[in-house]
Amino acid sequence: MHLVVVGGSDAGISAALRARELDDRVEITVMVADDYPNFSICGIPYYVAGEVADWRDLAHRTRSDIEGLGIGIRTGTSAEEIDVAGHRVTGVDRDGGTVELGYDRLVIATGACPVRPGIDGLAHLGPAEGVHLLHTMTDAHRVMDAVTGRDPGSAVIVGAGYIGLEMAEALTARGIAVTQMEALPQVLPTLDPELAGRVAEKLEERGVKVRTSTVVTGIRSSGGRLTVEAAGAENGAGHQGASEESADLVLVVTGVRPESGVAGRAGIGVTRNGAIRVDRRMGTGAPDVFAAGDCAVTHHVLVGETYLPLGTTAHKQGRIAGENAVGGDRRFAGSLGTQVVKVFDLVAGRTGLRDQESVAAGFHPRTVGSAGDDHKAYYPGAERVEVRMTGEVTSGRLLGTQMVGRISTGVHKRIDTAAAAIFAGLTVDQVSDLDLSYTPPLGSPWDVLQTAAQGWTSAVAGVGGAGGTR
Amino acid sequence: MHLVVVGGSDAGISAALRARELDDRVEITVMVADDYPNFSICGIPYYVAGEVADWRDLAHRTRSDIEGLGIGIRTGTSAEEIDVAGHRVTGVDRDGGTVELGYDRLVIATGACPVRPGIDGLAHLGPAEGVHLLHTMTDAHRVMDAVTGRDPGSAVIVGAGYIGLEMAEALTARGIAVTQMEALPQVLPTLDPELAGRVAEKLEERGVKVRTSTVVTGIRSSGGRLTVEAAGAENGAGHQGASEESADLVLVVTGVRPESGVAGRAGIGVTRNGAIRVDRRMGTGAPDVFAAGDCAVTHHVLVGETYLPLGTTAHKQGRIAGENAVGGDRRFAGSLGTQVVKVFDLVAGRTGLRDQESVAAGFHPRTVGSAGDDHKAYYPGAERVEVRMTGEVTSGRLLGTQMVGRISTGVHKRIDTAAAAIFAGLTVDQVSDLDLSYTPPLGSPWDVLQTAAQGWTSAVAGVGGAGGTR
Numbered sequence: 001m002h003l004v005v006v007g008g009s010d011a012g013i014s015a016a017l018r019a020r021e022l023d024d025r026v027e028i029t030v031m032v033a034d035d036y037p038n039f040s041i042c043g044i045p046y047y048v049a050g051e052v053a054d055w056r057d058l059a060h061r062t063r064s065d066i067e068g069l070g071i072g073i074r075t076g077t078s079a080e081e082i083d084v085a086g087h088r089v090t091g092v093d094r095d096g097g098t099v100e101l102g103y104d105r106l107v108i109a110t111g112a113c114p115v116r117p118g119i120d121g122l123a124h125l126g127p128a129e130g131v132h133l134l135h136t137m138t139d140a141h142r143v144m145d146a147v148t149g150r151d152p153g154s155a156v157i158v159g160a161g162y163i164g165l166e167m168a169e170a171l172t173a174r175g176i177a178v179t180q181m182e183a184l185p186q187v188l189p190t191l192d193p194e195l196a197g198r199v200a201e202k203l204e205e206r207g208v209k210v211r212t213s214t215v216v217t218g219i220r221s222s223g224g225r226l227t228v229e230a231a232g233a234e235n236g237a238g239h240q241g242a243s244e245e246s247a248d249l250v251l252v253v254t255g256v257r258p259e260s261g262v263a264g265r266a267g268i269g270v271t272r273n274g275a276i277r278v279d280r281r282m283g284t285g286a287p288d289v290f291a292a293g294d295c296a297v298t299h300h301v302l303v304g305e306t307y308l309p310l311g312t313t314a315h316k317q318g319r320i321a322g323e324n325a326v327g328g329d330r331r332f333a334g335s336l337g338t339q340v341v342k343v344f345d346l347v348a349g350r351t352g353l354r355d356q357e358s359v360a361a362g363f364h365p366r367t368v369g370s371a372g373d374d375h376k377a378y379y380p381g382a383e384r385v386e387v388r389m390t391g392e393v394t395s396g397r398l399l400g401t402q403m404v405g406r407i408s409t410g411v412h413k414r415i416d417t418a419a420a421a422i423f424a425g426l427t428v429d430q431v432s433d434l435d436l437s438y439t440p441p442l443g444s445p446w447d448v449l450q451t452a453a454q455g456w457t458s459a460v461a462g463v464g465g466a467g468g469t470r
Numbered sequence: 471m472h473l474v475v476v477g478g479s480d481a482g483i484s485a486a487l488r489a490r491e492l493d494d495r496v497e498i499t500v501m502v503a504d505d506y507p508n509f510s511i512c513g514i515p516y517y518v519a520g521e522v523a524d525w526r527d528l529a530h531r532t533r534s535d536i537e538g539l540g541i542g543i544r545t546g547t548s549a550e551e552i553d554v555a556g557h558r559v560t561g562v563d564r565d566g567g568t569v570e571l572g573y574d575r576l577v578i579a580t581g582a583c584p585v586r587p588g589i590d591g592l593a594h595l596g597p598a599e600g601v602h603l604l605h606t607m608t609d610a611h612r613v614m615d616a617v618t619g620r621d622p623g624s625a626v627i628v629g630a631g632y633i634g635l636e637m638a639e640a641l642t643a644r645g646i647a648v649t650q651m652e653a654l655p656q657v658l659p660t661l662d663p664e665l666a667g668r669v670a671e672k673l674e675e676r677g678v679k680v681r682t683s684t685v686v687t688g689i690r691s692s693g694g695r696l697t698v699e700a701a702g703a704e705n706g707a708g709h710q711g712a713s714e715e716s717a718d719l720v721l722v723v724t725g726v727r728p729e730s731g732v733a734g735r736a737g738i739g740v741t742r743n744g745a746i747r748v749d750r751r752m753g754t755g756a757p758d759v760f761a762a763g764d765c766a767v768t769h770h771v772l773v774g775e776t777y778l779p780l781g782t783t784a785h786k787q788g789r790i791a792g793e794n795a796v797g798g799d800r801r802f803a804g805s806l807g808t809q810v811v812k813v814f815d816l817v818a819g820r821t822g823l824r825d826q827e828s829v830a831a832g833f834h835p836r837t838v839g840s841a842g843d844d845h846k847a848y849y850p851g852a853e854r855v856e857v858r859m860t861g862e863v864t865s866g867r868l869l870g871t872q873m874v875g876r877i878s879t880g881v882h883k884r885i886d887t888a889a890a891a892i893f894a895g896l897t898v899d900q901v902s903d904l905d906l907s908y909t910p911p912l913g914s915p916w917d918v919l920q921t922a923a924q925g926w927t928s929a930v931a932g933v934g935g936a937g938g939t940r
Contacts (some may be wrong), residue, residue, distance in 0.1 A: 001722065011914065025552070027531060040846060040848070040910065041844060042908070042910050043848055043910045044850070044910065046848070046849055046910060046911065051849060051850055052848045052849065057847075057848040058848055060915075080611075120911065145908040170833050181647070183813050185798060188642065239801070276715070280861055291770050291862070301905070310904065310906075310908075311908060311915050312905065312908045312915050312916075313905070315915040315916060316903070316905075333900065333903035334903075334904050334905070337905070338905045338906060338907045339907060340907035340908065340909050340912060340913070341909055342798075342909055342911050342912060348910065349607060349907050351905065353908070371594070376510060376513060376529055377527075378510070378513055378516070378522045378527040379513070379516055379521060379522065380521055402639040403844050410882070410883040411905075412880070412907050412909070412912040412913060413883030413887065414883050414886070415907050416883070416886075416887040416904070416906045416907055416917070417886040417887050417889075418889050419887075419904060419905055419906055419907070420887050420890035420894070420896075420904055421890050421894070423890070423896075423900075423903070423904055423905065424896055425893030425894075425896075426890075426891070426893075426894055430893075433786070433803035433804075434886070434889060434890055434893055435771070435782065435783070435786075435804070435805050435806040435808045435821065435884045435889055435893065436782065436808060436890075437782075437808045437809065437810035437819050437883075437886055437889070438512070438600050438780075438782045438810065439810050439811055439812055439813075439823070439882070440510065440512050440513045441516065441812050442812060442817065442877070442882040443882060445480065445530075445781050445782050445785040446782075446785060447886070
């Protein structure tokens with residue numbers, strides 16, 4: 001029995017490890033396009049910032065850790081073709097040589113690749129000119145070479161999603177003056193503007209120039225210097241207010257799309273957006289072929305099939321694909337799109353659905369904002385946590401929670417309590433019933449999540465649930 | 471309609487506030503035995519430590535905040551008699567005067583009082599000699615007078631539960647040499663010894679002398695100095711190893727018992743241990759009489775009726791009693807005994823049941839210990855979190871979770887995720903399925919709670935679930 005895994009990032013390695021854990025006789029080969037199996041690409045901003053001194057530390061496990069478990073790794077080998085009927089994968093190694101691997105079971109975990117937006121000049125510019133996409137360890141090395149070797153004084157970051165914000169912090173830590181440009185009217189578009197505004201304030205406080213509703217239209221390179229051309233976001237009358245910003249470095253981080261070419265060419269089903277279709281067992285429909293991670297669709301607990309590339313999901317889906325590939329029968333329980341980001345000393349998190357996402361999914365939501373201290377105000381260091389809670393008016397079900405607070409407030413773990421509640425199908429009212437922990441230096445008798453729940457109930461019922469017994 | 475509340479701590483004030491919130495016409499009177507309505511007695515250790523400068527700050531709300539809502543407060547008035555048939559409460563004020571209040575609905579929230587263990591001499595010693603119990607604000611003032619006025623160099627704390635540990639930290643912060651004596655073989659007896667051992671290590675590291683399996687048998691006062699007599703815990707052959715320890719200050723903090731005399735005298739049902747019997751609506755069975763908080767029994771989600779005095783529960787039960795007293799119909803969802811304590815820079819938490827508690831409740835548990843980093847090791851500041859997870863072998867249901875880690879690890883909020891999972895009836899396996907948040911500075915793709923769940927499943931099944939894809 002030979003299990004072949006195509007892709008050596010979170011999903012692929014998770015699949016290989018789980019298969020090995022459950023079956024010590026299966027032969028396992030992981031085909032990895034680059035030289036960095038099992039690297040934590042989520043850690044790249046912290047390497048660029050200098051907080052992680054050695055890029056090798058970003059490996060979840062070393063290559064020899066994995067090989068020591070009897071898992072074969074072929075780096076520098078891109079999968080080019082899958083012969084589904086013949087159960088063979090053909091790859092090309094760095095020297096152009098052909099690698100053919102027969103398989104009994106196949107896990108496709110080819111991940112995602114960065115979106116390259118339609119910016120004039122971008123196609124002809126690259127690291128040599130100081131223009132970078134950022135997704136792989138190879139990209140990270142190039143950015144790091146630029147940061148340490150070229151001594152850039154200024155940078156434009158195109159995009160203000162999770163990675164864009166983390167890179168704004170990283171480059172600021174390097175003493176680089178950062179301008180962040182985002183086409184949408186707010187940073188962190190996955191959060192409601194009320195909370196995303198706190199993140200924008202934090203960026204500005206730390207010297208990042210934030211330009212929202214700003215569409216980058218072109219990048220020019222001249223005399224070692226880059227010029228970023230931008231326009232106001234379209235307002236029905238076309239773009240307004242063209243402007244230019246010069247910079248030594250430009251990072252384009254505007255999201256990713258599934259890397260599913262090899263699957264599509266093999267006749268394996270993909271969505272219109274290119275994500276490999278999988279069932280809850282991570283089966284693709286093609287015999288003995290599984291897919292997992294950023295290359296595949298995501299089952300969302302509240303929405304059903306969607307595309308939501310996240311490291312946590314990749315780990316989970318990979319683990320299931322690996323288990324089922326060696327004869328298991330485990331189903332992916334589903335994502336809630338739980339995400340958290342640290343921006344300087346601020347943390348923003350979300351889980352489940354926001355208002356408009358809930359409407360799109362067929363719910364009848366109401367979203368209520370509230371705020372409270374992370375712990376009793378009399379104990380030093382109490383900090384405000386802002387919460388937006390979304391529930392379904394008809395059923396009372398908790399649909400989503402968003403939070404912003406400083407690191408010390410534990411927003412990152414408080415959002416997990418909400419994630420557990422949504423996962424379990426609890427109502428907003430039941431959140432108020434939860435027996436959560438309390439000690440004055442670290443909490444309140446009613447957690448801020450519970451006063452948010454009471455506030456929601458009160459707002460929806462039009463009668464007191466609003467934290468009267470806080 | 472007149473609602474009378476007997477007791478002005480967490481449960482009583484919560485009841486009054488909730489009643490007011492739902493009904494702006496009801497007349498509400500709160501009878502308070504001391505002068506400190508709505509004080510956070512959980513905050514006393516931080517006042518003694520000096521971290522809270524002014525004791526007035528320990529009030530959840532000021533008296534005028536509460537009175538401003540149209541809630542009458544009679545301080546210094548002890549409830550002495552309840553005439554259930556006549557719907558009257560008789561109290562005695564500080565001057566010995568009788569206060570009679572007729573009620574339409576009554577909420578008894580008389581709280582708990584400290585256990586006074588059978589220690590020779592204790593009955594005749596008090597604050598004048600430097601011997602203190604610690605439960606009320608009055609007690610807090612006396613301890614504070616002793617700490618600031620007498621300049622004690624040494625203290626013996628009898629008891630190593632939550633308050634005992636917090637006071638060990640507080641007195642250490644005051645430069646007092648603390649010896650902590652505990653009759654049981656470990657500190658923090660509500661935690662498994664494997665984790666409580668970490669707390670004992672922390673105490674010793676900070677200079678607290680920890681003496682477990684040590685029964686205090688007597689206290690003598692002579693020449694302004696106290697002598698604490700102790701013996702080894704009984705080992706079948708009687709007490710062993712008598713010893714003496716001299717100290718300037720002795721704190722006796724060995725737990726509390728329900729303060730239910732007035733209820734018992736009125737014929738309201740109490741348990742053998744003195745807790746007022748209530749149903750899930752907080753009704754006592756006596757017409758129009760509710761009870762809530764530390765004076766009443768606690769419905770536990772997994773155990774049913776028990777006694778578990780906690781501030782969080784008092785807030786919840788009080789809120790429900792207040793709601794139902796004005797015509798509502800809400801049920802107490804139940805406690806999980808979720809608790810957390812900060813001991814210097816360490817935090818220990820628990821929720822649900824431990825192994826032996828699960829057996830006693832009729833479950834077939836297995837408890838598995840594990841450990842992991844709070845966030846990715848490559849990002850600075852990663853710290854180990856130790857977890858013990860208890861699940862039912864037959865059903866797979868999560869029954870309990872215990873954790874110890876440094877403050878920065880967010881143990882206090884991680885335990886809440888487990889509490890939500892237990893509350894919702896999730897299995898251990900489903901904990902591994904939860905979509906929890908991740909960013910390298912604050913978490914891991916698999917949270918330590920999830921690797922603990924995988925470890926449990928692996929240990930119980932005897933096959934790989936043990937975090938192979940961490």
